[in-house]
Structure formats: structure tokens, C-alpha cells
Amino acid sequence: MEGKINIVPAPAGVEQPGFFATSLEKAVGLARKNSIWPLPFATSCCGIEFMALMASHYDLGRFGSERLSFSPRQADLLMVMGTIAKKMGPIVRQVYEQMAEPKWVLSMGACASSGGIFDTYSVLQGIDKIIPVDVYVPGCPPRPEQVIDGIMLIQDMIGKETFRRRHSPEYKDLMKNYGMESQ
Amino acid sequence: MENTLLNTIHEKLLTKFGEAIISAEQSYDFPVFVIKTDSVFEVVKFLKEDPEMGFEFMTTLCGLHYPDNKGQELGVMYQLHNLPKNLRIRLKTFFPISDPKVQSMTPLFSSANWQERQEYDFYGIIFKGHPNLKRILNMDEMNYFPMRKEYPLEDGTRTDKDDKMFGR
Numbered sequence: 001m002e003g004k005i006n007i008v009p010a011p012a013g014v015e016q017p018g019f020f021a022t023s024l025e026k027a028v029g030l031a032r033k034n035s036i037w038p039l040p041f042a043t044s045c046c047g048i049e050f051m052a053l054m055a056s057h058y059d060l061g062r063f064g065s066e067r068l069s070f071s072p073r074q075a076d077l078l079m080v081m082g083t084i085a086k087k088m089g090p091i092v093r094q095v096y097e098q099m100a101e102p103k104w105v106l107s108m109g110a111c112a113s114s115g116g117i118f119d120t121y122s123v124l125q126g127i128d129k130i131i132p133v134d135v136y137v138p139g140c141p142p143r144p145e146q147v148i149d150g151i152m153l154i155q156d157m158i159g160k161e162t163f164r165r166r167h168s169p170e171y172k173d174l175m176k177n178y179g180m181e182s183q
Numbered sequence: 184m185e186n187t188l189l190n191t192i193h194e195k196l197l198t199k200f201g202e203a204i205i206s207a208e209q210s211y212d213f214p215v216f217v218i219k220t221d222s223v224f225e226v227v228k229f230l231k232e233d234p235e236m237g238f239e240f241m242t243t244l245c246g247l248h249y250p251d252n253k254g255q256e257l258g259v260m261y262q263l264h265n266l267p268k269n270l271r272i273r274l275k276t277f278f279p280i281s282d283p284k285v286q287s288m289t290p291l292f293s294s295a296n297w298q299e300r301q302e303y304d305f306y307g308i309i310f311k312g313h314p315n316l317k318r319i320l321n322m323d324e325m326n327y328f329p330m331r332k333e334y335p336l337e338d339g340t341r342t343d344k345d346d347k348m349f350g351r
Contacts, residue, residue, distance in 0.1 A: 087320075114341075120338055121335075121337070122329070125342070129340065
């Protein structure tokens, strides 16, 4: 280590000695995207891979997600990792509904994204049948690098999120499609 | 050794239960007995409680479905274990799918409780005398018994498996 520390670059703005001006949206986006609290919803082997992701070698803490939230009410990002049986479906949905806006969902692995090899009567064929998903990470299970890539895509979305998106008719329609009220 | 086990138990069962013992055969290292449904509880009770038998551990039980076996479509298989002598045997019983009823083993083996619930869940076998016969693994709303052979294994809502891509 040569003491090199990467600091998140400032958003576009006006900089002069003593002040820096940018839009509130960009400043909030910058803060949000670098302090994601993920809620790990791990049901099978992808959850084991997630442990590697959180541990020192890959260390998701470098991306501001050191702190996992085991309460949906304080979480920003729902990470669904593993096979979701149909019996588990309503529980995933309830966890999602308990999260406060703005919220994002990352679907990790083939099972959560599409049912994977479990093309069977008892398994939900992709969590997007019950909740909206922002980023799908393919793989069985995905490498931690892939999940980091997925998280970075989520960070990108969070950084660009406008204050109005969650009140837009498109978003309300999306939630209506899933039979949920947007907050 | 195994064949003597098969023969000893077969003789014992025949003298005690007579016609209730339909068949006895050696399947690899397991003596397998097919028992009439009405007597299976008494046979298991005898095997458990008779001091010479001593099969006092039920390793597992599972449902069976042979759709071509008319009048005897459904069945239950029991595996019993004599722990001190390390002897294992297998019992089977068959009954029609129109009347899938068999005596529950819960009075003899508490471990049969959840296993019988599972077989009810997957095959719709009614265990008479079971204290709490309801679904255990599948969703309570499920309206069929998925391990019966007439139901497809695959899920109908799968969208990414299409015949064009998989050549089926």
C-alpha cells in the first residue's frame, strides 16, 4: 500500500475557493450511492458467495455498504440471493413492502432471477414475478466480482435518481402492476 | 446372513399374521415384505415390541405411486432398524388411489408425525389416527398432490425455456 486513497469524485458543479455549488439532487445522490445499506435475503448457496463478498478479500465495505441492515425499515437495497420457493414468495414481498422509499432490488444468481435449474412446481420462476427488480446478476452462483459490478450498477442508478422519479406516473404504474401502492 | 434374516422374519410373520404377509424378497441388502394395508400397523407394532425382533427405530417412511398398478396405485414404504443388532428391513403396503387410507404409525413412532404429513402433502395419503394431518412443505393453498405422476414436475409459468431454443 502506498497510501493511495480513492475519494469519490465530486459531481459536476461550480467550484471556487471557499465554496462548491451543485444541485441538491446530485449531492443527495452522491451521499446515497456511497452509503447503501443492503438487506441480505439469502436463502441458499448465493448467500455463501455473499459472505465472501462481504468478507475482507472482496470487501463490499469499500463501496460504502459496510453496514448490513437486517431490518427492512432501514434498508436501501434488497439483495435477494438464492432460490425463492413459492411458499417464500409472500415473505419476500412483505420484506420489500416494509422497506422505505427510495428502495432498490438486486437479484443475485440464476435462481432469484429466473428460477434457475429449479424449473419445478414449488419454486418461484424469478422474483420479478412478485417484486420489481433493478439489477439482475447472472451466475450460479455469480463470482463476487460480478456482484460488485451489480452493486456498482445500482450505485449508478442511485446517483442518477431524481427526486421526482418515485412520484412519476411510470413508477406508480409499475407498482400498480405488482399490486402495490407507491408511498 | 441376510437371507437367514429374511427367512427368520418371514417365518415369524407368517406364523403370527398368516395371509396378511403378501410377499417377502431380498432386494440387495434389504429384506422387503409386502403387507396388507389393514395389518401393517399390527405388523410394525409386533416388529417393534417383540423382544426377538426389536426393530424399535423407524428410519424413514415414504409414499409410492405406481399409476399402472391398477387398484394398488398408492403405497407406503417403511424402513425399520434394529439398533443393537444393526439389522434393517423394509415394509411396503399398497392401496387404491380412490381410497388412499392407511393406519398412522404415530402411536408407535413419534418421528412418523412429520413424515406422514409430508406423504400426505405430496401423495394425498390419508393416515388414519394422525394427530395433525395437514400440509407441511408445500403452500397451504396448494390444491393438488404434486408427487402423483399425473402432474408435471415443471412449472407452467417459466418463460425463458422455449422450444425454439432448447430443441424440444
